Amino acid sequence: xxxxxIVLYENDAPIYSAHHHAALLIDLVQKKSNNTNTNxxxxxxxxxxxxxxxxxxxxxxxxxxxxxQILRLIKNAQLFDKNNDLSFRWGHTLWPGHYDSFSxxxxxxxxxxxxxxxxxxxxxxxxxxITPIITQDSRYCYIHWRDAIGLGEQRKFVIESWMTGFSxxxxxxxxxxxxxxxxxxxxxxxxxxxxxxxxxxxxxxDLGIDVMAIDKAYLHQNWQHETTTAxxxxxxxxxxxxxxxxxxxxxxxxxxxxxIRQSLTLEEVATHFKMSSATFKRKLKKHNCRFQQLxxxxxxxxxxxxxxxxxxxxxxxxxxxxxxxxxxxxxxxxRWSGRTPNNLKQDLSMxxxxxx
Amino acid sequence: MxxxxxxxxNKILLIISLLIISIFVSLSLGDIKSWDRxxxxxxxxxxxxxxxxxxxxxxxxxxxxxxxxxxLLTLGLGFMxxxxxxxxxxxxIQLPNSLLWxxxxxxxxxxxxxxxxxGLYHWHQEQLALNYQLRKRELVFREHRAxxxxxxxxxxxxxxxxxxxxxxTSRKQSLVFLMLDINDFSHFNRQFGNQEGDRLLLxxxxxxxxxxxxxxxxxxxxxxxFAVILPDTSLTQGRQIAAEIKQAVKHFAFxxxxxxxxxxxxxxIGCVQWRTEHNNDLALESTEKLLxxxxxxxxxxxxxxxxxxxxxx
Numbered sequence: 235x236x237x238x239x240i241v242l243y244e245n246d247a248p249i250y251s252a253h254h255h256a257a258l259l260i261d262l263v264q265k266k267s268n269n270t271n272t273n274x275x276x277x278x279x280x281x282x283x284x285x286x287x288x289x290x291x292x293x294x295x296x297x298x299x300x301x302x303q304i305l306r307l308i309k310n311a312q313l314f315d316k317n318n319d320l321s322f323r324w325g326h327t328l329w330p331g332h333y334d335s336f337s338x339x340x341x342x343x344x345x346x347x348x349x350x351x352x353x354x355x356x357x358x359x360x361x362x363x364i365t366p367i368i369t370q371d372s373r374y375c376y377i378h379w380r381d382a383i384g385l386g387e388q389r390k391f392v393i394e395s396w397m398t399g400f401s402x403x404x405x406x407x408x409x410x411x412x413x414x415x416x417x418x419x420x421x422x423x424x425x426x427x428x429x430x431x432x433x434x435x436x437x438x439x440d441l442g443i444d445v446m447a448i449d450k451a452y453l454h455q456n457w458q459h460e461t462t463t464a465x466x467x468x469x470x471x472x473x474x475x476x477x478x479x480x481x482x483x484x485x486x487x488x489x490x491x492x493x494i495r496q497s498l499t500l501e502e503v504a505t506h507f508k509m510s511s512a513t514f515k516r517k518l519k520k521h522n523c524r525f526q527q528l529x530x531x532x533x534x535x536x537x538x539x540x541x542x543x544x545x546x547x548x549x550x551x552x553x554x555x556x557x558x559x560x561x562x563x564x565x566x567x568x569r570w571s572g573r574t575p576n577n578l579k580q581d582l583s584m585x586x587x588x589x590x
Numbered sequence: 591m592x593x594x595x596x597x598x599x600n601k602i603l604l605i606i607s608l609l610i611i612s613i614f615v616s617l618s619l620g621d622i623k624s625w626d627r628x629x630x631x632x633x634x635x636x637x638x639x640x641x642x643x644x645x646x647x648x649x650x651x652x653x654x655x656x657x658x659x660x661x662l663l664t665l666g667l668g669f670m671x672x673x674x675x676x677x678x679x680x681x682x683i684q685l686p687n688s689l690l691w692x693x694x695x696x697x698x699x700x701x702x703x704x705x706x707x708x709g710l711y712h713w714h715q716e717q718l719a720l721n722y723q724l725r726k727r728e729l730v731f732r733e734h735r736a737x738x739x740x741x742x743x744x745x746x747x748x749x750x751x752x753x754x755x756x757x758x759t760s761r762k763q764s765l766v767f768l769m770l771d772i773n774d775f776s777h778f779n780r781q782f783g784n785q786e787g788d789r790l791l792l793x794x795x796x797x798x799x800x801x802x803x804x805x806x807x808x809x810x811x812x813x814x815x816f817a818v819i820l821p822d823t824s825l826t827q828g829r830q831i832a833a834e835i836k837q838a839v840k841h842f843a844f845x846x847x848x849x850x851x852x853x854x855x856x857x858x859i860g861c862v863q864w865r866t867e868h869n870n871d872l873a874l875e876s877t878e879k880l881l882x883x884x885x886x887x888x889x890x891x892x893x894x895x896x897x898x899x900x901x902x903x
Contacts, residue, residue: 431813
């Protein structure tokens with residue numbers, strides 16, 4: 235996994251098709267302005283300012299853009315979002331989407347499990363901004379949505395879109411509203427009604443990570459009567475077009491996760507990726523994050539996983555993560571999540587996904 | 591704003607030409623004051639007033655269609671503006687004292703004030719007429735920032751404000767709160783696209799409005815969910831109104847360009863009465879609690895398996 239032959243794509247690498255996810259967002263903002271009663275016409279110029287893109291680039295369907303450009307576009311689009319619903323509307327259009335054979339593959343999956351596998355495997359095409367990390371315990375399946383490109387301030391917007399999008403995809407494919415639980419790292423926003431209407435009533439905020447959970451019984455429930463032929467054809471095409479690229483942020487997360495029991499230093503990670511600490515720091519800054527922050531996030535998600543899935547108690551988790559004493563661990567946990575372990579665990583158990 | 595300004599091009603040209611005339615007349619009749627005789631405090635005061643009045647004029651012209659009220663307001667402000675403008679010019683140009691031209695400002699100012707007052711009276715009348723049109727979309731409160739851009743009804747925030755102000759009034763009649771939601775709207779959106787979805791929401795909103803009484807209020811909660819406040823209504827009456835809305839929507843044949851078949855929708859409605867708190871008979875439960883109960887009632891009203899109802903696409 236960490237073999238040096240893999241290319242590290244940074245957030246300025248043009249690896250995403252402009253006419254995919256980004257175009258959907260542009261369409262939404264522009265259509266919205268046609269439909270509403272405001273006489274404010276949104277020029278594509280204003281929407282694309284600072285992205286270095288032209289509208290012609292996007293409609294001709296060949297331009298590739300970088301993560302950085304998508305983020306800038308999202309930032310611009312938010313200026314036109316007076317109702318706080320743009321992220322959710324974008325979410326509804328994301329999947330299966332129009333991403334060539336990848337959309338066909340995603341749209342012809344037979345059940346939730348297969349859908350998750352496809353989304354995760356072809357994430358560069360289907361889920362470019364966030365990596366879905368899928369885990370299971372005895373009762374639940376969890377999708378932890380992890381930043382893939384250094385989302386920075388746009389994280390909340392993208393998380394809203396992604397969670398709405400995935401639950402809407404499942405709704406459309408299974409023809410029923412699946413009982414998802416949604417956990418968010420941010421605090422309860424003012425426009426909570428949008429969450430209610432677009433996602434449902436099982437919402438938990440300020441959890442430190444962004445996660446969706448569902449009863450495992452739904453994983454293999456059969457969705458469709460459609461033939462598997464379409465799926466198989468799409469599968470072959472996707473395998474031909476598959477890229478093994480991993481983004482810079484993903485790669486660092488993976489390395490930290492693989493060495494979660496040691497406390498890595500910035501220098502060690504920089505050495506592993508064959509760069510100087512200064513270069514490494516500069517690259518992190520370009521991706522809107524700091525090393526400590528990435529490590530903290532990984533430890534927090536690991537700790538929560540151990541609580542939730544392995545039923546560990548505080549001292550077992552502290553022990554696993556190599557903390558010498560409990561006060562130290564509690565202090566660190568508070569730094570990661572802004573809350574004490576017990577306080578956060580209480581919220582998790584309230585979410586009726588209780589610890590056994 | 592600039593689109594509307596174009597409508598008033600002749601008014602703007604008139605004012606500008608009056609300005610230029612006043613400069614020429616003053617210059618030809620008077621003498622320019624020497625630098626040290628200028629009172630800069632007066633210049634700032636009078637000039638500032640002139641600039642403020644010009645800004646007001648632009649705002650009014652930029653936000654209003656043509657018509658009598660607009661003409662009166664602009665004329666009033668225009669005369670006041672000219673008076674201040676002439677005052678400012680006087681600071682730079684010494685006019686002979688006896689001159690009639692110098693008296694112009696003493697005539698322009700009262701004339702402007704009179705016209706503005708008369709204009710404001712008519713604006714008030716016009717506003718009452720507009721309020722009548724806004725009925726069912728707006729009650730006691732006005733807050734344009736809380737309005738939904740698509741349906742031009744209030745947003746969630748506006749509902750809370752309305753309910754809070756209702757709670758503060760002393761008369762405590764029974765209030766019924768409805769939460770409405772289109773069944774399987776996401777399916778419609780996927781099939782016909784967002785733009786058609788938005789149009790459906792807009793027309794659905796108008797349709798629900800038609801079925802409401804004069805004192806009722808509709809707001810867009812979020813997405814395809816609408817909230818309706820029914821003041822002075824018993825629970826039975828509320829349920830009756832909810833049933834009527836459902837009936838009306840059921841027979842609403844929505845046309846989409848992609849299909850020759852009309853698209854029919856069904857609503858789910860949660861209907862709850864605002865009740866007093868358990869431990870306190872005098873205080874109503876919080877607005878959050880009310881919304882929560884209404885949302886819960888709405889979910890209970892949903893058909894259990896939408897799949898069997900909507901069929902396969």
